[in-house]
Amino acid sequence: MTVPKPEPVALDRRSLHERIAADLRDEIMSGDLAPGSKLPSTAQLKTRFTASNATVQKALQLLKDERLVVGRPGAAVTVREHRQRTIRPATYMAPAQSGEPYRWLTEAAKLGGQARSKLLEVGEATPPADVLAALELPEGGTALLRRQMLLIDDEPVELVKSYYPLEIARGTAMMERRKIKGGTPTLLAELGHPPRLSADRVSARVPTQEEYTALQLPSSLPVLRTLRVVYSDQNRPIEATVMAKAGHLYELQYEFTSG
Template sequence: MSGDLLPGAKLPTTQALMANYGVTNQTVQRSLAVLKQEGFLIGRAGSGVYVRENPQQAVEPASYMPPSSPGEPHSWVTEAAKRNLRGEARILEVGEARPPAQVRDALGLPENGVAVMRHRLMLLNGQPAELIRSYYPVEIARGTRLADRRRIPGGSPTLLTEMGMPPVEFVDRISVRLPTSEEFVALELPDDVPVLRTFRIVFTVERRPIEASVLVKAGHVFELEYRLPAR
């Protein structure tokens, strides 16, 4: 995790690890098994144990907010390509639903209010990477592509811009917790690995909230990168 062992590097022998850390062979083997399960190490029969080739990925949330250029795919796809990965989205559910209280408050909905919800599983190289539930006020989403189960060309920022409500600001609230059963299965997580949960509110230039999303990523695979302007 610190980068002392580079991606693809071979680990020292079991004897060397025992001597370096002052532990027994059993402790070394258990530790290696945990790191393999979490995806940090890969064992190669007859060769040894190696650090996985793909290091923890740094994701810059701000890069996903601007609308895509004409004819370009969703920013999840283009940003993945910059990291030499194949990004895709799998739509799990679309429809009107009563959102959680946190979403209701963010969108200014009444207690029994409903919103249009889009639930997607995002993949990198065919592997589950992120679960996203996005909610939109029904007065702007009903009857539009936001309420359609099909993919949105260029993603929601592009569609909202075309609808005259370009997203210009977002607020992220980030927390770390253990996954729910649904997240554990959908993201194919190892045991005892936490998730990064981001609660995001998107605003127009008039500070009108037009989208609230809950994004869940595997904590051992991703880290978040934010760039702030110098004062």
């Protein structure tokens, strides 16, 4: 009789301080450690994780660098207020009403803090392959790119790259390097291309060099990458946007009805 070989045991090859930070990070993000609450003491963490004082302090420093907790040496470490924000994409879909600011600004402000956008680039560019396919453009085709950074209290929240078919964008304010009152959804609706449907594809990825720098990330924690395609009448794609935000600070909430 052949005795089956035991299954190999998967090992967590991260250093101990990274593993401690990972477990505490999960408790913060799930709400077990609520905003404003104190983390367990260093002595408690040493016992829980069978770790030295130096290892626990290295773990806590990671969480401080990630802007999840605050604390000074010798003082209790507490979970930051707004340690994680919930983004509801459906609230940003409709164009802003006449005279109102870009809807992201008004909705983000409800999360607490001062929200603003910073326009970084406007010009023709060759989009990545998934955007080309979404906009039904040929390989090597070009589109209008509007790249911006969204901030709350001057902290970077989201790097946004929005692409538009040139036949829609040419001759409009979208081609100019300036902000558009109400945002591009409002302008597109005014131009006869009202948004009818938005489809999101969300993935978690290791940040690119651009994302790492722009979002001021403390490490290679994953970013949430969203490819949002906006369709108008006759299912015509009028916008494809790639958005990247820090995965440890933001979560996405989608709501559906049964039927």
